Amino acid sequence: MTEIPKSHPRYASLVARERVADGVKKGFTSTQGLIAQGRGEAFDYLLGEKTTPSAAKATRAAAAMLLLAERPALSVNGNVAALVPQEMVELARALGAPLEVNLFHRTEERVGKIADLLRSLGAKEVLGEWPDAAVPGLDHARAKATRGGIYDADVVLIPLEDGDRCEALVKMGKKVIAVDLNPLSRTSRMATVTIVDNIVRAVPNLTSAVRELSGLSKGDLSKILEDYDNNRILHQAVEEIQAHLEEQFKNT
């Protein structure tokens, strides 16, 4: 990777970019993943490249939902593998949940490389290489899922997922937690809980919240979810972007 000085004002953003470019070189991220990373950079810039209050609330709700789940599962695609592989392994460990590799532009080679990467980082259970079920309503390649993983999970975390797949999982009756920097995307609107935040911040924050809330009773966890309104959170995220735009325009 290119060396980036830590003092650079956009250090985190440049490191993330290098990681995705490196993921493409190593063969677990698709070329389309670079364009997706660029879109993410722009939305993150509009949020001020920080975890906003609405994202913090959504992260807490997501942690409660994962702790209440009977069979949680965590989805990993090429950009997630490039950006937060270790962090996803740690989240899976904190929850005792499987990781499932799930690619938009699926090739068996990329699935294998990502699964190997996750195992090399200590993941206990990595699925996705031998899918044995199909998510209804998606075309053949996109529908692939695994029993014991996403296919029969009650709560699924889908960082950086597309709208069709998010919708199809919700239609199966699952609770879906999305991580998506665009509060207006179909994924953001379809999900049960949407964390509008950069995954490089959201995944470690989610692991911390899971650890912090793990001592709570089911009743207390349920209370967190009763107070949660995803549409209100998305509107708050839009307002945070609007406010940041105005502030940036005035300050610089």
Place this chain on the structure above:
Amino acid sequence: MTEIPKSHPRYASLVARERVADGVKKGFTSTQGLIAQGRGEAFDYLLGEKTTPSAAKATRAAAAMLLLAERPALSVNGNVAALVPQEMVELARALGAPLEVNLFHRTEERVGKIADLLRSLGAKEVLGEWPDAAVPGLDHARAKATRGGIYDADVVLIPLEDGDRCEALVKMGKKVIAVDLNPLSRTSRMATVTIVDNIVRAVPNLTSAVRELSGLSKGDLSKILEDYDNNRILHQAVEEIQAHLEEQFKNT
């Protein structure tokens, strides 16, 4: 290129993406160009993927400025070459101005490929392959410029340019017209006239405006520029994004 049905709701955006991916394959766009394209997609989405009133005003001012110029020059980088090569050649023809290839990640091979592309599309004068001057204040590779082109131009069009180079050109006393989808970027703020629009719309619009205004007297053209306030235009662009966000949130 992948076939995209014209009926697709995001046809223009997907075609642009394919063009940049194709530019990478053909060797005139850098891999970084894919990330830049993704950033552009996000900002264009926030504008509603249309030319806004503020962009239309800026385009008219830019046309007047180019018509009043004694030595205009038009800069072309890898993404511009991928997205609007024919349109840049037409703008250059309407103005009788040279095109100059100017890359952020310069390699002689990429400069040559882009120059060949522009000539194959009918460009009369393509500079950049044999730079003979340096823009003060930039490091060696980034400073390269050509006499008779950008180096001694009085008005320079820089679509998709970075902030440092925009600032350096302004410091040389040039009038700089930027095309940039981010109204808060340093390029947008440093430029004399900033068109906050997608180049696939902005360049043809600019050529039309040049043709439309070409019959005006110097006095009438100057009047258009006297009424122009770039800071006000940028603020209007920010407000257009804020309004579009709110509208999208309500409508869908």
